[in-house]
Amino acid sequence: MKPSIYEFDEDSNTELVLDTCPPHSFCWKNETLLDGKEKCKKKNNDQRRKTKAGGPVEEVAAEEPAARDTPFNESPAMLSARSGSEHDEGFNHDQARPPMFSPVKDQKVDDDPTCRITEKPLGECPGIVPGRVRLRTLISRQHLKLASPVFRKMFAGPYVEGVTNDRGLRRVSATDWDPEAFVIVLDIIHGHHRSVPKSLSLEMLAKVAVIVDYYGCHEIIDVFVDIWLKEMEKCPPTIYGKDSVLWLLVSWVFSRADTFQSSAGLALKHSERLIMVENLPIPAIILDRIDDERQDALSQVFSAVYGLLDSLCDQSHCSYECSSILLGSLTKELGKRGILNPRITWPFAGYSIATVRSMIHSFRSPRWCSSASSVSYYGCSQHHCNLIEKLAPTLEEIEKMLPVLKLKDFQV
Known part of the structure; x- marks a missing residue:
């Protein structure tokens, strides 16, 4: 007693x-x-x-x-x-x-x-x-x-x-x-x-985890961790921020594989720069890996965006009119976001995979009818080419190739 x-x-x-x-x-x-x-x-x-x-x-x-x-x-x-x-x-x-x-x-x-x-x-x-x-x-x-x-x-x-x-x-x-x-x-x-x-x-729980990690008393705490996490794991954080990073800390210290995977995935898609922690037991190798994968993905996305810009400038796609209209539209979209000149490069600070995806899907393309479009009593048909159509396949492929960060990959 x-x-x-x-x-x-x-x-x-x-x-x-x-x-x-x-x-x-x-x-x-x-x-x-x-x-x-x-x-x-x-x-x-x-x-x-x-x-x-x-x-x-x-x-x-x-x-x-x-x-x-x-x-x-x-x-x-x-x-x-x-x-x-x-x-x-x-x-x-x-x-x-x-x-x-x-x-x-x-x-x-x-x-x-x-x-x-x-x-x-x-x-x-x-x-x-x-x-x-x-x-x-x-x-x-x-x-x-x-x-x-x-x-x-x-x-x-x-x-x-x-x-x-x-x-x-x-x-x-x-x-x-x-x-x-x-x-x-x-x-x-x-x-x-x-x-x-x-x-x-x-x-x-995160404060307890910091103490447990410091003194290395994981084994004696494990039974209570199971009790504490039983209900918490039913409703894990779904929005990137303080709670999701605390969840990452807890999952690392107490070796919760599924929780770690979901928390690391959330950080990978929504972080905008290297995550920093102060006197907290999240190893630098984990945070560096998350940011490296973010930068690799964004490098591919922006390469596709600037590649499209250059091709519209140098080549005619379906027609001269179409290339000129899309070139002007993409130039305006990048210009108003401050990434036309100079072009954004590594480490892509301030950009997450999720925000860049939303940015591309918000690109506007002019609605117009070409002389080759079919004409009817009700008017001409709208030309089908647009910026999203040209960039979406590359974006989807990059997202599919994002790695799944697993707890065992970081444990000795």
Whole structure:
């Protein structure tokens, strides 16, 4: 039985302190998925500037912990701790970097103020830095060692986290995790399954996925992932945007093949540039592949468009009149979109496969009757040539050739 909300084991032997921003949402802007902490960091920086302006700089600097962008700071010796959770060689360590643990040497834990175990109450409290919060919990390191190779390495190595103080407690610090998601993961690791919610929002599931990927505790979370995704997978995102990219993140971390395929396909057809993520575990190789395929498809489409423009200028198709009319129409359509001169080239920023398809189907062609058309009492017959008719077959063929991006293609 769980002793309290923030005490996860009756025989807790480790204090875990999370220093983070208040709960925040993911942000989606200009094809970039942000973890939402930038606003918090900006606010903190503003607070620091105001504090420094109103008082001695030395006092502020003495209170502030070193700025950290990741949950831990990492040393090269610790990179192997998370190798199992990095799915492929293309994993971007700038997006989700693993932790660093500080060597202890001859220092006693109680002599280090950052590692001193205090009798502060468990739970949330204001952080040292304005605008941040601290979550103090008591945990069982045995449970964490069994569930996570990162914690196992942490407690075994010559690091501060591996040393016990005179109270028999060790101290572990984490940074920037969502507090609610972090508690959910700790509840599952400690076996408090009644405390785990039976359903999660997509945003909360993505926050859990980020933590799970970081600590490499996929196996112990799997049963709950099946429960959470059972209903969510019935109505996946169908519009490209923040939710669909979060869906891609979740499907990658938890190895959901069908969900990954649909999310990657949505991004391939509707993204307008390389998708960027900030400190989130979507490997760069996946995002690069999506954008490479987008650019390849658009290169073929625009080659067909400009090829038609050149052929209308140099050759007569069904007639001189027809070529001249279609040439003028295509010139106007490309000109009003700003892609006539200069012609658009790689990387086709601002254009998706879907928007270019819509653009081509919106091309107008003049309605006219040629002298060769049949004439009746009711007038002449309309000439059948138009721009869409000449470009649609090529466009359809290119869309048919778009690859299906599968999860197994990116897993080692």
